[in-house]
Amino acid sequence: MRRSRNTVLSVISAGVFLAILYMLNMNRAGNGMLISIMQKSAIFALVAVSMNLLNGFTGLFSLGQAGFMSIGAYTTAILLIPVQSLDGVYYMNGINPGIRALKVFLSALPPWFQSVYPFMALIVGALFAAVIASIVGVAVLRLKSDYLAIATLGLSEIIRALFSSPQLDGITNGSYGLNKIPAFPKMFGGLVPPIITPFIVSAVCITLIVLLIRSSYGRAFMAIREDEIAAEAMGISLFKHKSMSFIISSFFSALAGGMLAMYMRSIEAKTFSITLTYDILLIVVIGGIGSVTGSVLGAFLVTASKEWWLRFFDQPLELFGWDVPLFRTGFRMVIFSILLMVVVLIYRRGLMGTNEFSWDRIFGRFKWKRRKVQGGGS
Amino acid sequence: MSLLEIRDLKVCYGGIVALNGISFDVEEHEIVTLIGANGAGKSTTLRAIMGLIPIAGGTIMYRGEKLNGLDTQKIVGKGVVLVPEGRRVFPNLTTLENLRLGAYLQKDKAVIEANLERVYGLFPRLKERHWQHAGTLSGGEQQMLAVGRALMADPKLIMMDEPSLGLAPLVVKEIFSIIRKVNEAGVTVLLIEQNANVALKTANRGYVLETGTVSMTGPGRALLEDEQIRVAYLGKTR
Numbered sequence: 301m302r303r304s305r306n307t308v309l310s311v312i313s314a315g316v317f318l319a320i321l322y323m324l325n326m327n328r329a330g331n332g333m334l335i336s337i338m339q340k341s342a343i344f345a346l347v348a349v350s351m352n353l354l355n356g357f358t359g360l361f362s363l364g365q366a367g368f369m370s371i372g373a374y375t376t377a378i379l380l381i382p383v384q385s386l387d388g389v390y391y392m393n394g395i396n397p398g399i400r401a402l403k404v405f406l407s408a409l410p411p412w413f414q415s416v417y418p419f420m421a422l423i424v425g426a427l428f429a430a431v432i433a434s435i436v437g438v439a440v441l442r443l444k445s446d447y448l449a450i451a452t453l454g455l456s457e458i459i460r461a462l463f464s465s466p467q468l469d470g471i472t473n474g475s476y477g478l479n480k481i482p483a484f485p486k487m488f489g490g491l492v493p494p495i496i497t498p499f500i501v502s503a504v505c506i507t508l509i510v511l512l513i514r515s516s517y518g519r520a521f522m523a524i525r526e527d528e529i530a531a532e533a534m535g536i537s538l539f540k541h542k543s544m545s546f547i548i549s550s551f552f553s554a555l556a557g558g559m560l561a562m563y564m565r566s567i568e569a570k571t572f573s574i575t576l577t578y579d580i581l582l583i584v585v586i587g588g589i590g591s592v593t594g595s596v597l598g599a600f601l602v603t604a605s606k607e608w609w610l611r612f613f614d615q616p617l618e619l620f621g622w623d624v625p626l627f628r629t630g631f632r633m634v635i636f637s638i639l640l641m642v643v644v645l646i647y648r649r650g651l652m653g654t655n656e657f658s659w660d661r662i663f664g665r666f667k668w669k670r671r672k673v674q675g676g677g678s
Numbered sequence: 679m680s681l682l683e684i685r686d687l688k689v690c691y692g693g694i695v696a697l698n699g700i701s702f703d704v705e706e707h708e709i710v711t712l713i714g715a716n717g718a719g720k721s722t723t724l725r726a727i728m729g730l731i732p733i734a735g736g737t738i739m740y741r742g743e744k745l746n747g748l749d750t751q752k753i754v755g756k757g758v759v760l761v762p763e764g765r766r767v768f769p770n771l772t773t774l775e776n777l778r779l780g781a782y783l784q785k786d787k788a789v790i791e792a793n794l795e796r797v798y799g800l801f802p803r804l805k806e807r808h809w810q811h812a813g814t815l816s817g818g819e820q821q822m823l824a825v826g827r828a829l830m831a832d833p834k835l836i837m838m839d840e841p842s843l844g845l846a847p848l849v850v851k852e853i854f855s856i857i858r859k860v861n862e863a864g865v866t867v868l869l870i871e872q873n874a875n876v877a878l879k880t881a882n883r884g885y886v887l888e889t890g891t892v893s894m895t896g897p898g899r900a901l902l903e904d905e906q907i908r909v910a911y912l913g914k915t916r
Contacts, residue, residue, distance in 0.1 A: 526770060533730065
């Protein structure tokens, strides 16, 4: 009965959330900031969850997320830039004739293909990243803890350097970056408007990751995190499971990277520098290493406070004719850092720790409070 | 044919010889113990059998099949499991999750449930604590969990590395009665102990390991009465 209550509550809250999204879609004009923040949060939530799968659940400290995101972003962008815009985008060095021929061929395919094409582009980018991860994984997954972190960090930088190198001008447009990337497509023939698409894609992907974590594979990942030797003695193949986690994490990071390309409409290699990985690591740590709901919550809180809620610290402020000092561009980042320190000091293990959001916990808290009140009265 | 036949097993760590050609047998339904001081090569023997470390020479035969060079996964699949030294339960997973991990290679859900019932039958305490994180269990309970987790794989041969390590004497007694119970249920036990007294009392046969070689062998009771062993391992003064 409790389970059915929880299911009902979950379905209702998902419905409410969707209704809010549809309402925002109706009133786009005044809510541009909110919509854009929420979309970015949805994308970062997916990367954070995929990073959490690797760092939090499998215990592999990897910092290669930005690299895999850039693979997804570039692949998706190259596949999606409309043929008629190609010359404008590659105005300096021209485009590789093979890619142009492929794109001309694809653009001639029937409408039903064109409507699923953006999603196929996302998946192709993700698969490409997964293939790279499976090759690189053979080498880097032999490393442990800090060494793995440094190797993956280096890998991410190598990918970024490759994408901006002049040798790849015809494909990635080198240091000029790519623009004129089409925005989010609509889904199910317009049933889901473009604005809501990233939420649906992220939700589906995160659900898949959660199902994986709850399966026996997920248990094996956690066993590896807890104790490699004991896990191996149970018959869990360390290499197989580590590379599986690495590949799946890279797949979803790249998919989110592709969505980021659609969100930003123009990308360059600099977007995917180490700081992007750190931003995601921040989300994972704030949300709680080993908690999926924590990562989702962290993605929204970090994105919103970084780009929106703290904005007024950047404007000069005058109180009763007194010009408050320090209120100028960049001050919000100081406040943001202080807030982060406070959060980390209060919640040592992130907002959610290793727990997941559950209705039982919320109801349990209410009950506990009520009991305490009754206990005090008697 | 013995269940497990070790012939001339050699293991080296870098240049250091850990096992210098040891041979022993484990018959079906027996409890066999390897005793010896620190560094005699007891744990190394078990880890070599499990394929967790490479061996430098010799053969490991299990039911007439060669185990050398096989993956740990395959060896577990054949029914040989290890209860590692120091218990090594997964502290942040629940008792139930720990037990399910023991049956990781078993894909048949019905078999897993049956094994779970059997383990709960042996250790009712684990059933009471099935929702609790393994790290919060007491030392004795963790050892039960480690044994239970190994039993989830439905083993023919269970190998235990120092099950009495760090446990109170009363709990040690309990653990050894559990080992006897497991053995009566038809599982062959290969036991490694520093606590030679209890180990030899429980075991049908014992082998004494000294710096990488087997120095003595015989039925558990006989070894227990041997003057040399009493001096070397049981703390009796001459």
